[in-house]
Amino acid sequence: MTRTLFVPSHLDKIQWASRQILEHLKKENWDRDTLFAVRLSVEEALANAIQHGNRQDPAKNVRLQFDLDRQKHQVTITVEDEGKGFKPSADRPNNKGYGLTLIHQLMDEVRFNAKGNQVKMTKKCALSF
Amino acid sequence: MKISQEPTGEGVKIILQGELTLQTYAQLEDVLKQAVESKSKNVVVDMRKVDYVDSSGLRLLVDYHHQLSYLQGKLVLSGVTPSVRKVIEVTHLNQVFTIQDDPDSVRS
Numbered sequence: 001m002t003r004t005l006f007v008p009s010h011l012d013k014i015q016w017a018s019r020q021i022l023e024h025l026k027k028e029n030w031d032r033d034t035l036f037a038v039r040l041s042v043e044e045a046l047a048n049a050i051q052h053g054n055r056q057d058p059a060k061n062v063r064l065q066f067d068l069d070r071q072k073h074q075v076t077i078t079v080e081d082e083g084k085g086f087k088p089s090a091d092r093p094n095n096k097g098y099g100l101t102l103i104h105q106l107m108d109e110v111r112f113n114a115k116g117n118q119v120k121m122t123k124k125c126a127l128s129f
Numbered sequence: 130m131k132i133s134q135e136p137t138g139e140g141v142k143i144i145l146q147g148e149l150t151l152q153t154y155a156q157l158e159d160v161l162k163q164a165v166e167s168k169s170k171n172v173v174v175d176m177r178k179v180d181y182v183d184s185s186g187l188r189l190l191v192d193y194h195h196q197l198s199y200l201q202g203k204l205v206l207s208g209v210t211p212s213v214r215k216v217i218e219v220t221h222l223n224q225v226f227t228i229q230d231d232p233d234s235v236r237s
């Protein structure tokens with residue numbers, strides 16, 4: 001299952017957008033820790049995209065894509081802004097880059113595109129019945 | 130987020146309820162700023178009813194941890210829930226913050 005949302009560059013849209021994803025995952029009986037990790041990573045990535053990528057420009061959107069692979073029990077989330085991009089390792093502020101650190105620690109796989117305006121994050125789940 | 134305060138011996142206990150995020154951290158920032166301006170030495174943040182903290186919340190707590198340390202004071206996080214503890218640990222901020230399990234055992 002794949003869903004794509006276009007999120008306006010307003011910080012108050014972040015939790016609305018993450019809820020759209022979480023609602024799908026809750027129906028899949030994913031465990032609480034996984035849901036927490038996905039929510040926090042999505043919200044951190046959206047905050048970066050809106051603040052640093054699109055610079056809160058109301059004319060720009062953030063593309064949020066959600067790919068649920070039920071056979072592999074994993075979800076891949078892509079967050080792409082319309083900004084100039086950045087180099088994740090070089091641009092990470094010393095000891096203040098908590099958002100990126102959280103994403104790397106909480107998700108199983110994190111990849112940036114060459115331009116640096118897109119992050120693709122994968123999380124494998126544990127089922128809770 | 131709901132915030133209440135209780136005076137303590139040399140400071141204040143700030144009791145949070147809700148989520149500490151990009152959308153709410155400014156509320157706590159106002160209270161912490163007020164505590165520093167009123168020369169509170171020891172600030173205890175009671176987090177028993179906080180189950181979600183993002184990087185904005187962490188950054189605020191780190192900033193005030195440093196401010197209070199500079200002023201010979203202390204910021205203590207108390208009653209940290211498991212999900213918030215995980216966020217603190219994966220960012221290695223457990224090596225920075227003073228974390229107290231039982232809010233009622235914190236003396237100021």
